[in-house]
Amino acid sequence: MGSHVVGGLLAKGHDVLVVDNLSTGMPSNLPDNVEIVDIDIADDGFVSVAKAFNPNVISHMAAQSSVSVSMSNPCLDARVNILGGLSVCRAAKEAGCEQVLYVNTGGALYGEPEYMPCDEDHPIRPISGYALSKWTSECYFRMMLPDSIPLKVLRLANVFGPRQSPHGESGVISIFARKMLDGDVVQIFGDGEHTRDYVYVGDFVRAHDMAMRHARSLTLNFGTGEGTSVNEVFQQLKSLTRYGESPVYGDARPGDVRHITLDSSKAKRTLGWEPRVGLLEGLEKTVAYMRG
Ligand SMILES: NC(=O)c1ccc[n+]([C@@H]2O[C@H](COP(=O)([O-])OP(=O)(O)OC[C@H]3O[C@@H](n4cnc5c(N)ncnc54)[C@H](O)[C@@H]3O)[C@@H](O)[C@H]2O)c1
Numbered sequence: 001m002g003s004h005v006v007g008g009l010l011a012k013g014h015d016v017l018v019v020d021n022l023s024t025g026m027p028s029n030l031p032d033n034v035e036i037v038d039i040d041i042a043d044d045g046f047v048s049v050a051k052a053f054n055p056n057v058i059s060h061m062a063a064q065s066s067v068s069v070s071m072s073n074p075c076l077d078a079r080v081n082i083l084g085g086l087s088v089c090r091a092a093k094e095a096g097c098e099q100v101l102y103v104n105t106g107g108a109l110y111g112e113p114e115y116m117p118c119d120e121d122h123p124i125r126p127i128s129g130y131a132l133s134k135w136t137s138e139c140y141f142r143m144m145l146p147d148s149i150p151l152k153v154l155r156l157a158n159v160f161g162p163r164q165s166p167h168g169e170s171g172v173i174s175i176f177a178r179k180m181l182d183g184d185v186v187q188i189f190g191d192g193e194h195t196r197d198y199v200y201v202g203d204f205v206r207a208h209d210m211a212m213r214h215a216r217s218l219t220l221n222f223g224t225g226e227g228t229s230v231n232e233v234f235q236q237l238k239s240l241t242r243y244g245e246s247p248v249y250g251d252a253r254p255g256d257v258r259h260i261t262l263d264s265s266k267a268k269r270t271l272g273w274e275p276r277v278g279l280l281e282g283l284e285k286t287v288a289y290m291r292g
Contacts, residue, residue, distance in 0.1 A: 001103070001201060002061045003029040003163055008205045010034065017053045019046065020062060029163050041084040050091035057212060059101040060088045063134070066170045067108065070129030071255045077129045085137030089144045099150045101211060102141050105134050106155030106221045106262045107196065117197070117225045117263035120155065128255030150218075152211040154204075157223030157262045161201030161282060162289035172230060173198070173237070173283065177290050180243035188230055190252030195227035197261040200277035200285075210271040223262030224275045236280060240287045 009016050010031055021040040037049050041062050063081055070077035092100045110118045111125030126132040141151050164171045166178030179186045207222045234247055267273040
């Protein structure tokens, strides 16, 4: 997701510094002309790096982003997502930046929904370490940032598209597509009837740009409001990749919510944002990218 935002910012003429410890990120995803500093955001040195660059805007997207890792290694998750977030907050204040964008998870934050699609007022009920750490960081940003630094919280549904790693434990679309194109076995955790709200990465980049240009603090959901089961995603990708096999079902993973869709009507009212790329079109673009 970060590489797509960087591309969009460079295209608009912004100077960009990427800070990433390359734990899952790949420099090859980034344009050639962007400077990358390889440092952990939770390290003390990060604040000095930020101050030296003197940014107007900090967009915080670095994360331990796997639900299953957050359950098996909650200390790692908390270190990156909570201590790292605090370090970003300190950097924003000391570097005198003019706004902070924080990319949060609308897909995990609300837990098992009381109603769907979830709006921003739905109770926050994390059922994974990941959701809890991302929420804690959002709370810290609210508490620690002065009013003079607007905070833009983007609560995203499940983002997918080109460049998403097929090697991690999240990002079901890129994982399935890679395995299908390679003729490997596809595993579904649980019965596959759990549903997600899939939003295309290009629509996220538009949301990020619109939020950045907005004058005031905001907290907004970004999703399509449509739920699609993992079994349906499997079938659509199977047909796009001409995969001939059936999935293998395994145990459901702890921390995964059963159903989630997001209500983005506030984003439409506030920013004029609506998703433009539907699931099938996004899957076609993703498979085309992976074939390439
Ligand atoms: N992908 C989604 O569906 C989704 C949905 C909602 C929110 N988000 C959030 O959006 C952001 C980006 O997600 P993504 O899918 O691109 O994740 P990703 O895991 O692909 O990217 C995270 C990046 O952070 C870097 N990173 C990890 N730990 C770091 C550390 N300690 N210091 C510096 N860099 C570090 C990684 O190297 C990687 O480049 C994350 O904050 C994630 O929580 C993602």
